[in-house]
Amino acid sequence: MPLSSSSPLPDTSRPSVREVFLVFLQLGLTSFGGPAAHLGYFREAFVVQRRWLGEQAYADLVALCQFLPGPASSQVGMGLGLMRVGYGGALAAWAGFTLPSAILLVLAAQGLVHWGSAVPPGLLHGLHLAAIAVILQAVWSMGKAFCRGPVQLALMLAATLVVMGWGAHWAGWVIVMLALAGVAGVLLLRSGSTGAAGSLRVPVGSRAAVGWLMLFAALLALSVMTWTGQAAQLLAAFYRTGSLVFGGGHVVLPLLEGELVQRGWVEAPVFLAGYGLAQAVPGPLFTFAAFLGATMQSAPTGWTGASLALLAIFLPAFLLVAGALPFWERWRHLRWLRSALQGINAAVVGLLLAALLQQGAASLHQWADLLVTGLALWLLMRLRWAPWLVVLVSALAGWASSVLLPVA
Numbered sequence: 001m002p003l004s005s006s007s008p009l010p011d012t013s014r015p016s017v018r019e020v021f022l023v024f025l026q027l028g029l030t031s032f033g034g035p036a037a038h039l040g041y042f043r044e045a046f047v048v049q050r051r052w053l054g055e056q057a058y059a060d061l062v063a064l065c066q067f068l069p070g071p072a073s074s075q076v077g078m079g080l081g082l083m084r085v086g087y088g089g090a091l092a093a094w095a096g097f098t099l100p101s102a103i104l105l106v107l108a109a110q111g112l113v114h115w116g117s118a119v120p121p122g123l124l125h126g127l128h129l130a131a132i133a134v135i136l137q138a139v140w141s142m143g144k145a146f147c148r149g150p151v152q153l154a155l156m157l158a159a160t161l162v163v164m165g166w167g168a169h170w171a172g173w174v175i176v177m178l179a180l181a182g183v184a185g186v187l188l189l190r191s192g193s194t195g196a197a198g199s200l201r202v203p204v205g206s207r208a209a210v211g212w213l214m215l216f217a218a219l220l221a222l223s224v225m226t227w228t229g230q231a232a233q234l235l236a237a238f239y240r241t242g243s244l245v246f247g248g249g250h251v252v253l254p255l256l257e258g259e260l261v262q263r264g265w266v267e268a269p270v271f272l273a274g275y276g277l278a279q280a281v282p283g284p285l286f287t288f289a290a291f292l293g294a295t296m297q298s299a300p301t302g303w304t305g306a307s308l309a310l311l312a313i314f315l316p317a318f319l320l321v322a323g324a325l326p327f328w329e330r331w332r333h334l335r336w337l338r339s340a341l342q343g344i345n346a347a348v349v350g351l352l353l354a355a356l357l358q359q360g361a362a363s364l365h366q367w368a369d370l371l372v373t374g375l376a377l378w379l380l381m382r383l384r385w386a387p388w389l390v391v392l393v394s395a396l397a398g399w400a401s402s403v404l405l406p407v408a
Helices: 017-030 035-049 055-067 072-085 087-118 121-146 150-169 173-188 206-223 230-244 249-261 268-278 285-294 302-331 335-363 367-381 387-404
Strands: none
Touching: 017 035, 017 072, 017 087, 035 055, 035 072, 055 072, 055 302, 055 335, 072 087, 072 302, 087 268, 087 285, 087 302, 121 150, 121 249, 121 268, 121 335, 121 367, 121 387, 150 173, 150 335, 173 335, 206 230, 206 302, 230 249, 230 285, 230 302, 249 268, 249 285, 249 335, 268 285, 268 335, 268 387, 285 302, 367 387
């Protein structure tokens, strides 16, 4: 609904790129809790405190970024910077919000690579178990939101079976599966209300927006081709992943696992440990890509691999925001698009469920593992502890169980 007469009007002054960067840097250092919490932090910072835009404009922006593939909170940040200062603002918002967690994860990756043998195995195993609890929480919460009817449940189970059956054998399987889920949504599901009207002012012309969307599509087409050289393959894998993650940051896990672990680029224990560590740092979950790029088995690796992976996985988010934001006034009223997205969202829950089954089979070896995983889940869902604290407790519990109950 529109702002009430007592609501403060948006501040129309134009901040500098430096100001945008510093504001988002502060958020990048303090925003724990995942995308939903990030959107709350953004609203407090930009709607309530700084009044960069009104409630309705912010709601419109969030709605668009929920519909697009990619990291929703990062896309909202890019959109805020873009609307406020143009392309420089979008880049400053992304850098400020992303770099703190990315740098922390690369440092952790370097420590794991160089001094991993000094880390107690039980400690790393506890990180694996924390990651399983986080995935289970995501499956539960997203399932309640996106799989409310028999059609959505069927799409979820079909996606799970596809992933478990033959999903790892062809790089384009996710595109086909999500496209079919979208078609099923159009044919079998009815969308709800299109929401309240609102307007967004974006300093991007229609021609430029079409150009960004065409570039996104062209790079996605290139990313599913066969490339020689691991640097090109790494860029293609992370760009493809960033283009196909519907439904939240946790969906990145099965896609990256299929791209990297099953190719032998990153070892499975390192992958899952990194995913656990990604829950303990502020900022977007997509910075997990920096950890993976830094732990590649062969070049590019280290800081170079981390930088390439980070840029490639976030590039689709920028291209889609810059391309779609100018047209959102028209697009958000299309009911067939909303129905398609209902089908896609149900399918991505199936992706997460498959990842949960695969990682659970690989990591749950004894009854103590079930206890640690259950403890982490209870702390997350019942007591609502901060994820970083749950990760710390799980790591310590994993170490303690390995000392008290060593595996024969």
